[in-house]
Amino acid sequence: MSFDKYKTLIEEDDVVILYLNPNSMYAIKVKTNVVDKLGKTVDNVFQTTYGALKVKDLIGTEFGSKVTLSKGWAYVLHPTPELWTLTLPHRTQIIYTPDISMIILQLELRPGSVIVESGTGSGSLTHALARSVRPTGHVYTFDFHEQRVSVAQEEFSAHGLGGVVTSRHRDVCKQGFGEELTGRADAVFLDLPHPWLVIEHAIRTIKDSGGRFCSFSPCIEQVQKTCETLHSEGFTDIETMECLRREYCVQNRSFPLALADQDDSGPKVHTMPCMVLPANMPGHTGYLTCASLPPVWSRIQRQPAQDSTTPPGEETSPQ
Template identity: 60%
Template sequence: MSFRNYKEKIDEGDTVILYLSNNLYALDVRPEIKNKKGDMVENVYQTPFGALKVRNLIGADYGSRVELSKGWGHVLQPTPELWSLTLPHRTQIIYTPDISMILLQLDLIPGSVVVEAGTGSGSLAHALIRRVRPHGHVYTFDFHEHRAKIAREEFNEHGLADFVTTQHRDVLADGFGENLKGKADAVFLDLPKPWDGVTHAVAAIKEQGGRFCSFSPCIEQVQRTCLALKEHGFQDISTMEVLQNELKVTRRNVPVRDLSFLKHKSSECPVEEKPNSEKSYVVASWPSSTPGHTGYLTVATLPPTFIRKKSNSIKPDSAIETQSDELWQVTSNEAMAVDVAAT
């Protein structure tokens, strides 16, 4: 229950984060666990600095120091950020830099109702729950039945079951269900074909409008999603990429040229130029390359029903695919033209 509320003491059944020399480990605080034979044995967690008897953590303070035979560590209360770094990976996950931008762009507040398609390992879902509780709710869907089941069990163990509903469902084929029509403040899609889910997102968003966000690794996915959003009346469509740069701050001596001779007219006697001096400045330099591409975030706003753009007919998926292919062909031709001009 350590995810639900901030607390001082560790209780049995909590999930804690063990910090050991810049490494993080998540473990459940249970005095006994089952071994391979099915027998209950004492829970001893093996670390690089020695064995830890998990029983000894019960009643200890969060943030306290844990002594081990070859060193020591600290036991921390879990947060969505720490959980993203320690959770068991069932899929590729979304990390904190992208999550923070998603939460900002979806305009979520306590009490919001948000729909997520693509539960995966539950990294984003934990952050969504923290953002909308205590009166909001997260509805998360995954087409893989086992992943949905494991995620549901994790939410229950973490004490978050009151704030999240996990369902096994292919939302691209079946939508989000009748009970969610017109109920969501925001919709997030982490799917291979998010453009096929735009129609269902429109059905789920409230009549007064809401926000949409999709996560796509490839720019071709972004192109088709943007076309679908435009066709369905979304506005303020934009795509961004979150990259983390580390600036190197140093002090550097910069030459300063003496230009006092420019004050004299050319008709006057020439003025002897003084040697250049140097002045010290604090400068910040960018790295030569920026690694770390994870994906593109496409965000948009669905306006209220009474001001949505009227569309006589929504183009079928085949038409959207054709328009996307044409857009991609134009982009490719322009790039080739630039290469030819450069040569």
């Protein structure tokens, strides 16, 4: 129950982030005992490169504390959606923080918003969406894989998000989002192989007063079909973007003094702080296609553009 609110002390059944270094972080559920492979109840001990950690010793400890291990130390951090993205168990490919931050911005989410997500996956984005809309908003998330839906809902409930997130098993490409969500959503997000097939269902789900739409697609061909369908269905402000993360650091660099006197006993170099570019950076993850659906009274449904391969005199059938 660590994600629903911030608190000072670690309690039984909390999730904590064990921080060893920037490249070694682990999500641990605080349980005193666990059942081993032989079916016996034993003390819960988490092994790290710096030694073993008795998990029961974390109970009553403050979040952010430094814990001593046999070969070093670690920090126990309060879980956040950003840290959970880095440590969660992967059931599918996930969306990372640079894209997540842009998605939340483009969907204009705030406390009280109702957001419909299709493509629950491992729940990386869902945790961030829940934080953005709580306490009075709601996230409805859909996935076609029944087992993933079941595991995800158990995870959301264990993290204290059961009242904010509802996970459902449904093929939204064929079945839509359900009649109970018609006209209720402020925004719709799609992470699907064929997002253009769901746009018609998204229109029925978004409120009559209008709302926002966003789709995550790894391939530009998916983006093209999605944009064509958005345009033909009357969406406005259609744009596609790519988020690339680049970190900068400041280091002291020494430079030789060009006018330094050879006989002078003074310094021959000058040291100053400089910005240093990273040796490498994460590459392409996917394209974000965002659009606005106007209020129902001002929506204009356009005919799709005619295919250049269509013979003269023949019209393309509406999509």
